[in-house]
Amino acid sequence: MERKVAVVGVGQSAFSRSCGISIRELCFEAFKEAMDGLNLSPKEIDASIVCSAPEYDKQRTPSGLIAEYLGLTPKPTFLVETICASSTTGVGVAFSFIKAGIKDVVAVIGFQKMSELTSAEAQERMGRGGDIMWESPFGIMMPAQYAMYARAHMKQYGTTEEQLAKVREKNSKYGALNPKAVFRKEVTVEDVLKSRVIASPLKLLDCCANADGASCIILASEEKAKKITDTPVWLVGWGSASDTMTLANRTLLTGLTCAIEAAKDAYKMAGVEPKDIDVAEVHDCFTIAEIMAYENLGFCKPGEGGKLIEEGQTYVGGKIPVNADGGLLSKGHPIGATGGSQVRTIVHQLRGEAHKIHPSIQVQGAETGLVHNVGGVGLYANVLIFRR
Numbered sequence: 001m002e003r004k005v006a007v008v009g010v011g012q013s014a015f016s017r018s019c020g021i022s023i024r025e026l027c028f029e030a031f032k033e034a035m036d037g038l039n040l041s042p043k044e045i046d047a048s049i050v051c052s053a054p055e056y057d058k059q060r061t062p063s064g065l066i067a068e069y070l071g072l073t074p075k076p077t078f079l080v081e082t083i084c085a086s087s088t089t090g091v092g093v094a095f096s097f098i099k100a101g102i103k104d105v106v107a108v109i110g111f112q113k114m115s116e117l118t119s120a121e122a123q124e125r126m127g128r129g130g131d132i133m134w135e136s137p138f139g140i141m142m143p144a145q146y147a148m149y150a151r152a153h154m155k156q157y158g159t160t161e162e163q164l165a166k167v168r169e170k171n172s173k174y175g176a177l178n179p180k181a182v183f184r185k186e187v188t189v190e191d192v193l194k195s196r197v198i199a200s201p202l203k204l205l206d207c208c209a210n211a212d213g214a215s216c217i218i219l220a221s222e223e224k225a226k227k228i229t230d231t232p233v234w235l236v237g238w239g240s241a242s243d244t245m246t247l248a249n250r251t252l253l254t255g256l257t258c259a260i261e262a263a264k265d266a267y268k269m270a271g272v273e274p275k276d277i278d279v280a281e282v283h284d285c286f287t288i289a290e291i292m293a294y295e296n297l298g299f300c301k302p303g304e305g306g307k308l309i310e311e312g313q314t315y316v317g318g319k320i321p322v323n324a325d326g327g328l329l330s331k332g333h334p335i336g337a338t339g340g341s342q343v344r345t346i347v348h349q350l351r352g353e354a355h356k357i358h359p360s361i362q363v364q365g366a367e368t369g370l371v372h373n374v375g376g377v378g379l380y381a382n383v384l385i386f387r388r
């Protein structure tokens with residue numbers, strides 16, 4: 001019989017523009033929260049998977065350092081990296097270990113400390129996640145690449161700058177209620193439209209910001225999970241896909257093919273359809289990315305994402321609540337930590353604990369939740385489905 005896999009613990013440090021602590025301390029904050037209330041000691045964790053994009057740290061192979069600091073040695077530890085999708089890739093590796101019966105309890109720790117670089121230096125590093133011969137040296141980095149997707153979407157479907165701005169307006173409403181988010185101020189469509197242009201049509205407030213932060217997700221087999229916690233949340237679907245690194249070789253420029261493929265696999269494994277999802281966390285690194293995610297995940301038809309946000313259907317209380325924790329746009333985007341933070345939010349929602357953060361963000365009776373986490377500009381995508 002197939003082994004079921006549960007998330008038993010979730011944790012996150014505060015996300016900040018500059019944390020003022022070391023990467024080991026940052027990871028400890030997330031680990032401590034994930035272990036809180038569990039009937040589990042660090043020595044009972046069979047493996048740790050550390051997830052981080054390496055180009056921001058002086059520390060080489062940080063998994064060794066983090067495992068030592070968290071008391072997880074001599075059990076195996078290693079680094080997993082798929083840029084911004086690193087920690088959900090780590091969750092996928094942990095899921096496979098447990099499903100295959102190789103390990104019973106695995107901790108996935110994602111982190112990034114980006115504050116030692118300026119935003120310009122960080123963009124140059126991120127550009128290395130694209131084709132460094134033919135694309136990034138010519139300025140085609142993250143904001144410019146997503147701006148091209150936005151332009152294509154506007155041209156093909158008539159999506160407007162106001163609809164893009166509405167995504168930030170929604171996410172800022174929830175970000176203002178999230179004590180761990182970087183940006184806790186509500187902004188309006190007008191604020192977004194008036195903010196300075198970064199890569200037209202994307203303006204400052206259409207973009208997420210670099211941040212420092214860590215997340216931790218602890219997964220366990222069914223047998224162990226029942227001993228560790230009374231509130232396991234089941235990981236029932238995991239899909240993953242990739243696309244060409246070179247944008248010039250992409251066939252679709254109004255959506256992310258890898259997200260479409262990852263979603264198909266995740267829905268199939270979970271035996272559910274888009275209409276069964278009660279709450280979702282999607283990778284809104286730029287406002288256009290959230291609109292494309294609605295379409296790529298099947299929450300609406302291609303081209304109807306702008307209308308979905310305009311009608312307010314992705315607010316809590318709408319057809320499909322999305323990013324009720326503020327999303328990357330409000331929380332900040334510490335690359336290796338982001339996917340784990342998204343999983344944490346969905347687990348809170350399915351346990352019915354999101355109301356403790358604020359009653360208005362809890363999706364009442366949520367049974368099935370989804371995480372969509374993208375690495376690079378649609379280079380890697382992971383889609384995960386959880387059930388209460």
Ligand SMILES: CC(C)(COP(=O)(O)OP(=O)(O)OC[C@H]1O[C@@H](n2cnc3c(N)ncnc32)[C@H](O)[C@@H]1OP(=O)(O)O)[C@@H](O)C(=O)NCCC(=O)NCCS
Nearest residue numbers: 084119120123142143198204205207208209210285333376
């Ligand atoms: C948008 C961006 C280019 C702005 O960088 P910048 O012009 O160098 O701005 P700085 O980092 O110097 O910050 C200047 C101010 O703008 C604010 N700011 C920066 N980015 C912001 C954002 N995305 N949203 C809101 N405010 C932001 C800063 O807090 C700072 O405010 P302060 O002066 O009150 O502290 C940068 O945030 C960025 O690169 N974002 C995208 C990150 C990315 O691509 N991640 C991967 C996606 S998958």
